[in-house]
Amino acid sequence: MKNIEPRIIGLFKQGYCTPQIARIAKKIKEPATTIHYNIKRLEKEGAIKSYKAVFDYKKINEGHCTYILVNLTEENYGNPESICKDIAKDPKVESIDICTGDYELLIKLRTKDIDEYYEWTKHAIKKYNFSKIISITSLKQVKTEFVEL
Amino acid sequence: MKNIEPRIIGLFKQGYCTPQIARIAKKIKEPATTIHYNIKRLEKEGAIKSYKAVFDYKKINEGHCTYILVNLTEENYGNPESICKDIAKDPKVESIDICTGDYELLIKLRTKDIDEYYEWTKHAIKKYNFSKIISITSLKQVKTEFVEL
DNA sequence: ATTAAAATTGAATAATATTCAACTATTTAT
DNA sequence: ATAAATAGTTGAATATTATTCAATTTTAAT
Structure with a gap:
C-alpha cells in the first residue's frame, strides 16, 4: 500500500x-x-483562481470546523496583511479575512478534532501574539464552498 | 455575443x-x-463531494463578502436544519453553519456590493423571521476555500 | 459604410481519462 | 502457518476529451 x-x-x-x-x-x-x-x-x-475538489471533511479526518475571531496587538494592528499571509500558508486554514467590527481577523479553521483545534490556538496565540480570540464552533455544516452537504 | x-x-x-x-x-x-x-x-x-472552480470574486461582480451571525426565533430555534437547507439553496450563500455561542447560524454571503447585501438581509430577516443579525464585513480576503488570493 | 477587434464554430489533432487483464500485497479465515 | 479472498498496483489498448487552427460571424469604433 x-x-x-x-x-x-x-x-x-x-x-x-x-x-x-x-x-x-x-x-x-x-x-x-x-x-x-x-x-x-x-x-x-484572472477571474478563475483555481480548479479544486470539495470534500466531506469528516471523511478525510478534518471534521472539526471553527470560526475564530481575532484581536491583534498593537504591533500588527496597523498592518494586518503580512501576518495574515503567514497564517494563510497553514493548510488547516480554509479562509482568512480582515474584517470590520470588534475583531480584526476572521479565520476558518479545519482540524481533526477539538484537541487539534486547541493545540492550534495555543500555538497561534503565541506565534502571532493575538491579544484575544473568540471561537465559534460549527455544530453542523449545511453548505461549504458553495457546495451543499 | x-x-x-x-x-x-x-x-x-x-x-x-x-x-x-x-x-x-x-x-x-x-x-x-x-x-x-x-x-x-x-x-x-463520498469523501469527495465535488470538483469546482474558485474565483477572484471581485472580477465576477461578487466583491462584497459578509459573515452574518443569526439569532433565530422560537419557531426555528429547536429545528434549525430545515431553515438552513432553504437558505443554502441561495446561490449568493457560500456557506452556512449551525454554531455554538450566542448566535445559532453563521452565513457567509457574497454579493455584488453593499446595496445587494442590504437587500438580501432585509429579505432574509422577513422571510426567515430572524430575531437578530450581526454582520462582519470582509475588508480584505487573504485566503478563501483553501486558495490564497 | 468601412475597418478592426472580439467572439463563434467545425474539422483535425493532441492529450488525457478510462478500461482491462495481469500481477502483487494485504487481510481474513481455517 | 497456510490458504483463500480481497484490495491495491500497474502497463498496454481504447475511448473521451481538450486543444489547435483556420474560416466565419458578430460587435464596436470611426
Whole structure:
C-alpha cells in the first residue's frame, strides 16, 4: 500500500483539477470550442483562481470546523496583511479575512478534532501574539464552498 | 455575443470540473492508473463531494463578502436544519453553519456590493423571521476555500 | 459604410481519462 | 502457518476529451 490518498487530498485542496468542457457544452447546448474560448478568457483575466475538489471533511479526518475571531496587538494592528499571509500558508486554514467590527481577523479553521483545534490556538496565540480570540464552533455544516452537504 | 460567461460561472461554482490525473501522476511520480483507482475510491466513499472552480470574486461582480451571525426565533430555534437547507439553496450563500455561542447560524454571503447585501438581509430577516443579525464585513480576503488570493 | 477587434464554430489533432487483464500485497479465515 | 479472498498496483489498448487552427460571424469604433 502506497498511501497515495493524503497526497492526492493535499493537491486537490488547492487545485489539480480542470474544467469539464464537453459536459458544460452538453449542459448549455453550445459548441465545446466556444466554451473553451470563454473559459480561457476567464483564466487570462484572472477571474478563475483555481480548479479544486470539495470534500466531506469528516471523511478525510478534518471534521472539526471553527470560526475564530481575532484581536491583534498593537504591533500588527496597523498592518494586518503580512501576518495574515503567514497564517494563510497553514493548510488547516480554509479562509482568512480582515474584517470590520470588534475583531480584526476572521479565520476558518479545519482540524481533526477539538484537541487539534486547541493545540492550534495555543500555538497561534503565541506565534502571532493575538491579544484575544473568540471561537465559534460549527455544530453542523449545511453548505461549504458553495457546495451543499 | 452569447453571454456564456455567467452560465459557465454558475456551473463552476458547484462543479463541472474534474481531476487532472496526468498532472497529479507527474507530480507525485506514480502511474496514472494508480491515481485513477485511488480517486475513484475517494469518490465512491463520498469523501469527495465535488470538483469546482474558485474565483477572484471581485472580477465576477461578487466583491462584497459578509459573515452574518443569526439569532433565530422560537419557531426555528429547536429545528434549525430545515431553515438552513432553504437558505443554502441561495446561490449568493457560500456557506452556512449551525454554531455554538450566542448566535445559532453563521452565513457567509457574497454579493455584488453593499446595496445587494442590504437587500438580501432585509429579505432574509422577513422571510426567515430572524430575531437578530450581526454582520462582519470582509475588508480584505487573504485566503478563501483553501486558495490564497 | 468601412475597418478592426472580439467572439463563434467545425474539422483535425493532441492529450488525457478510462478500461482491462495481469500481477502483487494485504487481510481474513481455517 | 497456510490458504483463500480481497484490495491495491500497474502497463498496454481504447475511448473521451481538450486543444489547435483556420474560416466565419458578430460587435464596436470611426
